[in-house]
Amino acid sequence: MRSVLAIPAFRRLWLVTAVSSTGDWLSLLALTSLATQLTTGYQAQSFALGGVVATKLLPALLLGPFAGALADRFDRRRVMVVCDLLRFGLFISIPLVGSLWWLFVATFLIEICALFWIPAKDAAVPNLLRRPDQIETANQLALVMTYGVAVITASGLFTVISSAGSLISSTSPLITVYVALIINGSAYLLIAITVWFRIKEISGRGARRQEEAPSLIHLLREGFRFVGSTPLIRGLVIGIIGAFAAGGAVIASAKLYSASLGGGDAAYSVLFVSIFVGLAVGMGAAPRLARRLPHNRLFGTAIVAAGLSLSLVALAPHLFLAIIAVGLVGGFAGIAFLTGLTIIGAQVADEVRGRVVAFVQSLVRIVLLGSMSMVPLLVGLVSARRVEVFGYPFVIDGTRTVMLAGGLVAAAVGTLAYRQMDDRRTEPLLPDLLAALRRGDRRTGSGVLIAVEGATAAETTEQAGRLAAALRAQGHLVVEPDHGERDQARWAAATREANLSGARAKALAAAAVRADIVERVIRPALAGGAVVVVDRFLASPLAQFGVAADRMDAVLDQGELENLAAWATGRLRPDISVLLDRAPTPDLLESRGLAGEEHVRVQRLLTRMAAAEPHRYVVVDADGTPEQVAERVFAGLLPILGGPRVAEPPIGPDARTHS
Numbered sequence: 308m309r310s311v312l313a314i315p316a317f318r319r320l321w322l323v324t325a326v327s328s329t330g331d332w333l334s335l336l337a338l339t340s341l342a343t344q345l346t347t348g349y350q351a352q353s354f355a356l357g358g359v360v361a362t363k364l365l366p367a368l369l370l371g372p373f374a375g376a377l378a379d380r381f382d383r384r385r386v387m388v389v390c391d392l393l394r395f396g397l398f399i400s401i402p403l404v405g406s407l408w409w410l411f412v413a414t415f416l417i418e419i420c421a422l423f424w425i426p427a428k429d430a431a432v433p434n435l436l437r438r439p440d441q442i443e444t445a446n447q448l449a450l451v452m453t454y455g456v457a458v459i460t461a462s463g464l465f466t467v468i469s470s471a472g473s474l475i476s477s478t479s480p481l482i483t484v485y486v487a488l489i490i491n492g493s494a495y496l497l498i499a500i501t502v503w504f505r506i507k508e509i510s511g512r513g514a515r516r517q518e519e520a521p522s523l524i525h526l527l528r529e530g531f532r533f534v535g536s537t538p539l540i541r542g543l544v545i546g547i548i549g550a551f552a553a554g555g556a557v558i559a560s561a562k563l564y565s566a567s568l569g570g571g572d573a574a575y576s577v578l579f580v581s582i583f584v585g586l587a588v589g590m591g592a593a594p595r596l597a598r599r600l601p602h603n604r605l606f607g608t609a610i611v612a613a614g615l616s617l618s619l620v621a622l623a624p625h626l627f628l629a630i631i632a633v634g635l636v637g638g639f640a641g642i643a644f645l646t647g648l649t650i651i652g653a654q655v656a657d658e659v660r661g662r663v664v665a666f667v668q669s670l671v672r673i674v675l676l677g678s679m680s681m682v683p684l685l686v687g688l689v690s691a692r693r694v695e696v697f698g699y700p701f702v703i704d705g706t707r708t709v710m711l712a713g714g715l716v717a718a719a720v721g722t723l724a725y726r727q728m729d730d731r732r733t734e735p736l737l738p739d740l741l742a743a744l745r746r747g748d749r750r751t752g753s754g755v756l757i758a759v760e761g762a763t764a765a766e767t768t769e770q771a772g773r774l775a776a777a778l779r780a781q782g783h784l785v786v787e788p789d790h791g792e793r794d795q796a797r798w799a800a801a802t803r804e805a806n807l808s809g810a811r812a813k814a815l816a817a818a819a820v821r822a823d824i825v826e827r828v829i830r831p832a833l834a835g836g837a838v839v840v841v842d843r844f845l846a847s848p849l850a851q852f853g854v855a856a857d858r859m860d861a862v863l864d865q866g867e868l869e870n871l872a873a874w875a876t877g878r879l880r881p882d883i884s885v886l887l888d889r890a891p892t893p894d895l896l897e898s899r900g901l902a903g904e905e906h907v908r909v910q911r912l913l914t915r916m917a918a919a920e921p922h923r924y925v926v927v928d929a930d931g932t933p934e935q936v937a938e939r940v941f942a943g944l945l946p947i948l949g950g951p952r953v954a955e956p957p958i959g960p961d962a963r964t965h966s
Contacts, residue, residue: 311444316508317435321448323498323506324428328453330494331421332461334398335363337487338414344481345407355407362411366418367669374422374669379661383427384502384509390420390427391499398492402485425668430661431509433652438947440882440923442652443594446645450590454583464490539603539654540663542727543647544670546610549720550643551671553617555678556713557582557636560686560706567704568626577626578633585634589641597646602653606646607725613639614717621711685709754833755948756879758844759940761887762929766936770887771842773937774944778838783948786832786839788824818875825876838948844881881923883947885940889929 312318342355377386397413397420404413432449433442468487502509565574589609597605616635623629647667655663686705759771775785832839925943929936 308444308448311436311441311448314435314437316506317432317445319501319506320428320432320435320509321445321452323501324449325452325457326494326498327424328457329460329464330491332458333465333487334417334491336461336465337484337491338401338410341401341481341484341488342407342410344484345405345410358411359414362414363418366415366422367673370419370422374426374665376662376665377423377427379430379658382510383431383661384507386427387424387509388499388503390424391495391502394420395492395496395499398488398495401488405481422665422668426661426665428509429648429652429664430657433660434657435508439653440947443597443645443649446648446652447590447594450645450648451587454586538727539650542603542724543606543650544667545727546606546643546721546724547647547667547670548674549717549724550610550613550640551674552678552720553614553636553713553717555674556682556709557617557620557633560682560709563686563704564620564629564706564710565626567706568623568629574626577630581630581634582637585637585639586641586644588634589638589643590645592638593642593645596642597649602646602650603728604725606643606650607721607728609639609643609646610721610724611718612721613643614714614719614721617714617717618711619714621707621714682709682713752834753836754839755883756829756833756839756841756844756881757944758841758881758884759887760843760884762889764843766887766929766933768842769933770885770937770940771840773933774885774940775840777937777941778840778948784835784837786828786837788828788839788841814871818871821872822875822877825879829879830877841881844884883944884924885944886924886926887929887936887940888926 312321339359342359346355394417397417401410401413432445433439436442436445465487468490469483471483561575561578565578568574593605600608613636616632616639619632620629620636623632651660651663651667686709688705757774759767759774761767762770771787775787778785829839829841925940925947927936927939927943931939
């Protein structure tokens with residue numbers, strides 16, 4: 308998080324997001340309070356309160372896709388500034404007019420501005436970061452601020468304003484709300500000034516987009532076509548429908564559900580808090596799980612888990628189990644929400660990102676509104692019954708029935724989304740999931756591990772050396788694990804020579820050599836903050852084991868080999884793997900030697916891994932002279948590594964260290 312917040316442009320945008328999110332929550336409190344104060348009578352106040360909420364949701368139903376098209380067509384910074392200036396004027400106008408009808412009109416127009424502002428902001432975030440792997444952390448910071456810190460800040464600020472207003476004028480509570488609205492409008496004016504003068508990087512390629520972009524109608528058609536024709540985004544949309552339909556079911560029936568548990572408002576409050584606590588925990592855990600499980604697999608799995616957890620909520624016999632189950636629903640929903648935003652930021656092209664963000668946000672609001680509208684009707688169709696389970700009274704009512712059905716539907720939709728998004732269908736999910744839940748050795752330090760994989764052994768060795776030299780020239784502290792004669796002899800015995808008779812013995816010996824190098828050289832270097840450049844760290848040795856086993860007619864399961872390699876390294880994975888991508892030459896294939904078989908196996912393995920986790924791989928065309936390939940490798944890594952690293956060089960006899 309420190310490395311992401313160290314980027315000046317993103318840090319300013321994050322602070323802008325903090326002010327804007329606080330303003331959004333403060334406006335919700337102030338506008339709903341004002342709506343009830345401008346009316347008299349219980350029914351009129353209820354209608355006014357519901358009208359404010361409906362008015363805030365209505366623009367997403369009508370103009371959501373247009374907001375994304377506008378964010379992709381025009382300069383995003385100009386869009387944000389214009390929207391903030393309009394919100395400033397609209398908030399100031401509400402106290403000046405002081406009528407209920409203008410409150411509804413202004414709220415509708417304010418939400419339209421927010422609808423255009425959010426896709427422009429979210430679509431610009433990836434362009435402000437230095438590396439693709441920072442997108443998840445950036446989304447995590449934004450969500451924590453929007454749904455955590457901003458909520459608390461807005462509530463506290465509204466409380467302070469209300470208390471101060473009651474001391475100044477106890478006869479007119481309207482003054483308090485008007486002061487809150489004026490402060491809110493002034494905050495948007497401050498945001499507009501900050502974005503225009505201090506975050507010019509948001510514009511990006513806005514000028515070129517505006518000159519070359521086609522009409523809005525064409526952009527809309529193109530955006531819908533992209534969502535419908537891309538399996539990854541199609542699965543994401545399907546999963547979001549299931550997840551938020553289940554969430555709407557919980558929100559709409561939580562009050563009645565708490566009553567079925569024998570609780571009142573206190574039980575309802577605890578359930579409400581538990582789902583948000585779970586949401587925060589899930590968002591915090593998502594990056595750790597994503598390091599070991601690809602995002603496209605993690606998203607669908609989290610939605611299935613959220614659906615099954617909702618089914619547990621429906622079956623919970625008493626409040627304690629219900630609180631735990633509701634927390635699980637929030638936790639898995641938080642994982643899915645953050646993972647979905649990361650997928651959009653990392654794997655959707657900049658030209659269509661705004662439309663995808665707007666489409667997803669509109670879909671979230673539509674599904675939530677529809678679910679919250681339909682669930683009370685469905686709940687009313689089921690009459691309550693009291694049964695005894697093992698002598699314990701158990702109430703079966705509409706809320707439990709709807710939650711159980713909603714959980715099963717969400718699990719089914721999550722499974723469908725998983726199948727749409729998974730690009731490793733031939734491999735079972737369970738081993739990946741167990742590997743994600745198992746903890747490896749804790750990694751310390753700020754070092755970066757780079758592995759050069761693919762092509763032939765001679766080429767990866769040469770390119771690793773060239774990359775290390777280029778990084779040293781840029782001022783980085785670079786460590787190259789030098790296996791030494793002893794390690795090279797042991798490695799040759801394990802992988803190629805016949806000193807060991809069995810395939811399993813060779814695999815175990817190679818794993819021991821790898822574990823020794825990792826513990827003796829690589830981890831100390833990473834702890835010291837160095838850039839460690841390794842030749843063929845994980846994927847290529849796995850391919851070597853497999854080829855050797857095939858030649859010896861031994862049965863070595865690929866999953867066993869992967870688990871062995873992961874255990875030997877303490878589940879240490881390269882931060883970035885450079886894949887030297889090139890088809891094998893006819894001479895290499897015709898020879899049908901060990902090198903040819905190994906090359907084909909390595910390319911298949913690495914291509915599959917790179918497709919599953921594109922943010923961890925830099926794919927480089929290996930055709931050309933060594934100098935040309937080295938230039939491509941360095942150019943691909945330069946945006947990721949950024950500036951030089953200053954660190955203490957590790958002391959070890961088997962490391963070549965230069966700075």
